[in-house]
Amino acid sequence: MKILKNLSQITVSKNIPISKAVRKISFHESGVLLILKKRKIIGYLQEGDIKRALLKNNYSHETKIEKIMNKKPFTIKSNLSLKDKIKKLKINLRFRAPIVDEKNRIQGLLYFTNFTQLSDKQNYHFKTKLRKKIFIVGGAGYIGSVLSRLLLKLNYSIVIYDIFKFGISPVKDLMKNSNVKIIKGDASDTKKIVNTALGSEAVIDLSGIVGDPACDLNPTKTIVDNYINSKMLAEISKLLKIPRYIFMSSCSVYGLAKGKKKLNEKSKLNPLSLYAECKIKAEKDILKIKDKNFCPTILRLATVFGYSPRQRFDLVVNIFTLFATTGKKIHVFGGEQYRPNIHVSDVAKAIKLVLKAPIKNVNGEIFNVGDNRLNLKIKDIALIVSKLNKLSKKKVIIDKSSKDPRDYHVDFSKIKKTLKFTANTNIFKGAKELNAKIKQKKFRNINKVLFNNFSIESKNLYN
Known part of the structure; x- marks a missing residue:
């Protein structure tokens, strides 16, 4: 139970739009806004009032909260004892209520979130700077666990929303951070x-499910997770008046490219897998609902590599690094096919730049996320990684009789020009970092299913 006496952070004008109220109400744990006139309450707005208003077609993004606020709120008199105040809340099934004096002037706000955990009277005066709230779906995953830490360093407040199919350990150390939910x-x-x-x-x-083999295990589940859920999430974001939505797509949507011309965001798409097909379908439907108040941005990622708190060893650079570090031969199938690459920390950097960019620069835009310097043939990636333990070229085995049909050389000029993005980590630097983590025994069981998306999906499918 808390009594808030410094009401400046939850006091607003009746003339602010719903869009502003949505952001304002999220900055304080009480979940309420007060509208005052000469210290008297003329309006009271809770999260539930906003949610109900957003579901009605007759309220727009710019509707003033005067039209949806409660003009006769439930209140508690200040002359009651603390015990009686709490009793009155419980009898009336309330979690919060303004405290007023005999002349109906505001004295504070009494609120709590759990009836079973009442504490002594406390006065809270919040002086901390308001932080922007970022909602990360899949925030405990390979990219999410890196991104979460970056956003916290940049003074964002984050919500990590995840099913935790890979466990909670990648973000367990963040649980005590007051800016993390x-x-x-x-x-x-x-x-x-x-x-x-x-x-x-x-x-x-x-x-969603990441990677072609993992997606092929259960096509129906893949369509739901990678297309339907993403489309629905974008629609909910628009409904809640959340201005920015960033969708992770993949450069695999380009598939097999004919000729040596680099593929840009306007190039013809040629998906070779269900994974790529779902990404394309989701992209199109998400971009259809953009408007001046809802800004979706599509990021087509190159093949990601590098160390993460939720490690993966089913990615080309990472698996080559594992083989090199453990003294195994690196097998390459084909080898001449191009693959664009990007370090996981640079993916987080790209997302940060989208968040900070003026909306007009990213609204409805598609960006290939990578660096032209990291467009490499698979065999060249293997040779670079093989230098970790000074392996001879004989340790890289190239099987030209078998070839992965995915072959694409991607142009990353747009993100460099628009967002000033360049990658900080090249293949060798990223592989060297991962090599050190493996040697430090950061991964207790290197063959654990948690390090492989295909393995974890197989386990979930057959268990």
């Missing part, structure tokens, strides 16, 4: 998402 939930749980995403500055969609 960790919620276990499925991307298909619309009710939970509506309740927890309200007031966010941005939604970052890192959800």
Whole structure:
């Protein structure tokens, strides 16, 4: 139980729009806004009032809160004892209520979130700077666990929303951070998402099944997780008046490219897998609902590599690094096919730049995320990584009779020009870092299914 006497952070004008109220209400744990006139309450607005208004077609993004606020709120008199104040809340099934004097002038706000955990009277005066709230779906994953830490360093408040199929350990150390809220939930749980995403500055969609082999295991589940859920998440974000939505797509949408011309964001798409097909379908439907108040941005990622708190060893650079570090031969199938690459920390950097960019520069835009310097043939990646332990070229075995059909050389000029993005980590630097982590025994069981997306999906499918 808390009594808030410094009301400046939850006091607003009746003339502010719903869009501003959505952000304002999320900055304080009480979940309420007060509208005052000469210290008297003329309006009271809770998260539930905003959610109900957003579901009605007759209220727009710019509707003033005067039209949706409660003009006769439930109040508690200040002359009551603390025990009687709490009793009155419980009898009336309330979690919060303004405290007023005999002349109906505001004295404070009494609120608590759990009836079973009441504490002594406390006065809270919040002087900390308000932080923008970022809602990360899949925030405990390979990219999400790196991104979460970066955003915290940049003074954002984050919500990590994840089903934790790989466990909670990648973000366990963040649980005590007051600027982090960790919620276990499925991307298909619309009710939970509506309740927890309200007031966010941005939604970052890192959800879904990643990689061709993992997606092929259960096509129906892949379509739901990678297409339907992402489309629904974008629609919820727009409904909640969340201005920014960042969707993770993939350069694999380009598939097999004919000729040596680099593929840019306007190039013809040629998906060779269900994974790529779902990404294309999601991209199109998400961009269809953009408007001046809802700004979706599509990021087509190059093949990601490098160390993460939620490590993966099913990515080309990472698996080559594992082989090199453990003294095994690196097998390359084909080898002449091009693959664009990007370090996981540079993916987080790209997302940061989208968040900070003027909306006009990223609204409805598609960006290939990578660096032209990291467009490399698979065999060249193997040779670079093989230098970790000074292996001879004989340790890289190239099988020209077998070839991965995916072959694409991608142009990353747009993101460099628009967002001034360049990658900080090259293949060798990233592989060297991962090599050190392996030698430090950061991974207790290197063959654990948690390090492989295909393995974890197989386990979930057959268990």
